[in-house]
Amino acid sequence: MARYILQRFLGMLAVMFVVVTIVFVIVRVAPGDPAAVMLGPDATAQDVATLRARLGLDQPLVVQYVYFLGQLLQGDLGQSIFLDRPVTTALAERAEPTFFLTLFSILIASLIALPIGIYAAYRRGSLFDQAATTAAMLAASIPSFWLGLIFIQFFAVRFGLFPVSGYGGPDAGFLVRLQHLALPALALGVVSSALILRFTRASMLDVLGDDYVRTARSKGMGEFRVVMRHAFKNALIPILTVIGLTAALLVSGAVITETVFGLPGVGNLVVSAVLRRDYPVIQGALLVIAALYVLINFAIDMLYLVVDPRVRY
């Protein structure tokens, strides 16, 4: 088992190294120049060249890469070109909105998807099941930013219930900040619920036909108890896996939603860093997102180890 864990861990490190290298090369090979963005439209070529030299961007790619790796091994993601602070600080500042957005989106998605998915599986083939499956397909097809704009139209502009964008001003308390998260979380939650709903339904269908469910029923157990205690409990592992992966996806996948709602989260940071060509921030943010993915996958692998003894050998 220790060998299995070590293998997975080494694999994780290899993936991270490849990600780091690809990200480093892609951001530098892509056209665009942070110096030109910083200096504005009327800057001369000489000004741009001077600033490039100051930022170390005039060095050969290999030299920049070795320097970057050296910094990384010391836990230093570098200094943002535009934000006047270390990348780690910039990421830490953006963690709160992204964390709560992910949390609430997953909560909303689960609250929608789990009961509907369970009931749709229980009433397989019924009108409710068909309606739920169709609704899930529709929700999966809707881009979250579009849904976000529709929600803004109704809940913010027409009814004035929530703010349109931002994350509150300097005097905004936690509750005000949460208010700013309501619409984006709802938009992401509705869209994310589709996948969870379909997984829940499929997973429940698998277990509802199993012998132990029939046995439970034959013992005279109430239907609610049969479904929730026996069937759902056993269907939960794949559902939790998909919820976990959806959460990981939301950390990076909320990029457009965060931009539409002007939320200063990690996704928004990535978008503005790409537009400004803030190389250290792009590298740092993508590295953290990739690490998150890899870690969640690693955790799932470990979970399988616990759940399924066959993996150990």
Next chain:
Amino acid sequence: MSPLKCALLVGAGLAALAAGPALAQQKGGVVNVATVGEPPTLDPMVSTADLVGIITQHVLETLYTFDKNWKVTPLLAEKLPEISPDGKVYTIRLRTGVTFHDGSDMTAEDVVASLKRWTQVASRGKQTAGNIAAIEAVDPATVRITLVAPYAPLTALLAFNNSAAVILPAEKQDNPMKEPVGTGPYKLKERKPDQYIQLVRFDGYKSLPGEPDGYGGARKQYLDEIRFVPVPDANTRIEGALSGQYDYVDALPVEAFDRLKGQKATEPVLLKPFGWPVFVMNTKQGLTESRDVRLAVRSALNMEDMLAAAFGNKEFFALDAAMYPKSYVWSTDKGTEGAYNVGDPEKAAALLKKASYDGKPLRILTSRQYEFHYKMAQVAAEYLKAAGFKVDLQVVDWATLTQRRADPALWDIYITHSPFLPEPALIGMLSTSAPGWWDTPQRRAVVDAFNSEADPKKREALWGEVQRVIAADVPFIKIGDFNALSAKAPKLEGVVPAPWPYFWNASLKK
């Protein structure tokens, strides 16, 4: 007069007196301003981005600025400079009693250090540096600038808020700037990137006396705070205006005009005219190095169709061959006859034949960061194809465009726009080092004559000559005039439509 009439008159008089103060602007309140994004820096010397100027003009001030008629007017200087008869020595008297946000007094030493920094780090300052022999303090309230040769745009350059000659304390001249400490009516309290920039009233501010006059005159600090909030998505900015979340919303797509009309929470603000879209030609290398090809491009284009595609309603654009619209002293028709809105494919084809055009693709560089650039490019491409051009429309993001345009091997035309600048010498494309690299003996003769003439009336005539040479040589093509749309809450008073909106003199109705 009957007692009743007398009572009514007295009552009406008292009511009028009571209404007087109510109509006056009130102090207090926080204004939320939605901007197009996060500024790349808060140092307006190093950046020429409009967004940087819009925000920092509240914090950092220049020696001069522009009044409502776009004439240079004193700001930190006491009056306009005394210029020696040979046009080479500018003596600038400074206002006294002006303090920086750190509490220190502004003196000639700060001004000299700041102007020297400007000549070292600002692109406009560097262009001027070659013509500056010395910048020195005569006494604590007087600065002298000695030029190598007469250079009339100097005061306008010192007044401009873009690549700006802002005055900083002598001991705070770091590059990159550590903190924006200036003399402005508002000071920086907090910057949370992509969230807000919070400016608060500077209690030690010394305003000019009298009444506001454009960017000049009195700067009244009614508002307690100004918060600039980046809202990069244009649709979200529109909704933010409609919901009343933002008191002022900058840079809206003109299609939003009808939605903003008749609303409770917001109203449209139209700046008419705002600026001009322009096709810049690469005169250094490639296809458009040939003047005949440049003439062919201009002859092929139908500006009316391009503007209609870009801005839709005629309320938002105007056909205008002159470089400046009628409301500016620089407006002149010189050289424009037959050189605008031609849309004649046969004429263009004949010019291409004359230029021995061999079907090489004409590379047009544009971006969808500004959707109207892209729409114009699409229409232009069709007109150019009709004239016989093979067109390679390269649509890239703005950062890529600004990088590629610096390399003359990569493009033939790039699309940009500019607000109408108060002084023509500030137009970047007139510089030989700007992408386009227009540098001919004719350009040199007319631009140098324009830049060295001090007499305002003579300069107006000389600008006509510059425009004539531009029309003849086609280093760039002005497409027309366009208007800018913003939105403001009805409760926000005292905001004057301006290319770089400002919020001193603004107040909130309670």
